[in-house]
Amino acid sequence: MYTRQNQKNLTSAQKKRFTAAVLELKRNGVYDAFVRTHDTYFVPDRDRKLRVGHMSPSFFPWHRRYLLEFEKQLRTVDPGVCVPYWDWTTDTSPVSSLWADDFLGGTGRDGDRQVMTGPFAHERGGWNVTVGVREARFLTRNLGRPQDPVSLPTPAELRWALGDPVYDVSPWDSTVGGFRNKLEGWAAPRSEHWRNHNKVHQWIGGHMTGGTAPNDPVFWLHHAFVDLIWDRWQQKHPDSGYLPAVPPPLGDFQRGRVIALDEPMPPWDVSPREMSGHQRLYRYE
Numbered sequence: 001m002y003t004r005q006n007q008k009n010l011t012s013a014q015k016k017r018f019t020a021a022v023l024e025l026k027r028n029g030v031y032d033a034f035v036r037t038h039d040t041y042f043v044p045d046r047d048r049k050l051r052v053g054h055m056s057p058s059f060f061p062w063h064r065r066y067l068l069e070f071e072k073q074l075r076t077v078d079p080g081v082c083v084p085y086w087d088w089t090t091d092t093s094p095v096s097s098l099w100a101d102d103f104l105g106g107t108g109r110d111g112d113r114q115v116m117t118g119p120f121a122h123e124r125g126g127w128n129v130t131v132g133v134r135e136a137r138f139l140t141r142n143l144g145r146p147q148d149p150v151s152l153p154t155p156a157e158l159r160w161a162l163g164d165p166v167y168d169v170s171p172w173d174s175t176v177g178g179f180r181n182k183l184e185g186w187a188a189p190r191s192e193h194w195r196n197h198n199k200v201h202q203w204i205g206g207h208m209t210g211g212t213a214p215n216d217p218v219f220w221l222h223h224a225f226v227d228l229i230w231d232r233w234q235q236k237h238p239d240s241g242y243l244p245a246v247p248p249p250l251g252d253f254q255r256g257r258v259i260a261l262d263e264p265m266p267p268w269d270v271s272p273r274e275m276s277g278h279q280r281l282y283r284y285e
């Protein structure tokens with residue numbers, strides 16, 4: 001049992017241990033295997049195949065397992081480390097301690113968006129992007145997208161998602177509401193495309209906007225908060241649960257494309273039911 005902390009409360013020693021463990025996983029090749037897995041399972045609606053990681057009900061349990069696997073690897077490097085979370089509804093500044101030189105480093109520079117500060121700056125030698133490389137091997141960010149500003153989700157926007165007592169609704173994709181889609185962030189009026197989780201990816205910019213988003217270590221802190229939000233929703237709606245409870249019926253367009261409560265979520269042999277609680281493994285503080 002261990003405790004995932006709010007990143008803003010970490011001591012400088014804890015930050016150092018976290019980034020050192022991440023850098024070690026990068027060095028030994030484990031990190032890039034995780035980036036590849038995320039990219040492989042980044043399957044959009046338009047692809048007529050199984051969607052397990054995104055745009056589908058198993059978004060939460062799939063990422064919970066994904067974070068747990070990553071955290072397990074971190075803890076083999078340093079048993080005192082776990083994934084912190086970033087509450088992006090309250091810690092909204094592009095110059096907060098999260099983006100400081102002693103933690104994740106800051107935004108990218110003008111022009112090529114290259115991150116120049118912190119332990120993941122390319123020039124420090126420890127952070128080569130190898131998966132999903134377009135042209136450059138350095139990490140990119142564009143915090144807040146100043147040339148066309150986006151803002152982080154507000155507490156009200158998060159409450160809007162948390163207030164929905166229905167976990168997810170047919171057709172189980174990116175087009176309609178339900179807590180999962182409101183939080184994942186595809187359900188939006190035409191005037192504004194992103195909500196909550198997706199908006200955070202857009203606010204960070206650079207590598208965080210694509211299927212290889214875990215190239216940016218802030219991915220883990222973002223998704224730990226998403227994982228915590230799933231907890232909050234469960235506490236708020238104790239009589240609600242994961243849907244669909246059973247696979248869509250024969251003839252349903254989404255049959256074979258989404259995961260029901262007791263079906264395994266590749267690449268693991270674990271179901272959403274088995275991932276719907278974590279209290280014996282870790283807690284949030």
Ligand SMILES: [Cu+2]
Nearest residue numbers: 197201213223
């Ligand atoms: Cu994400």
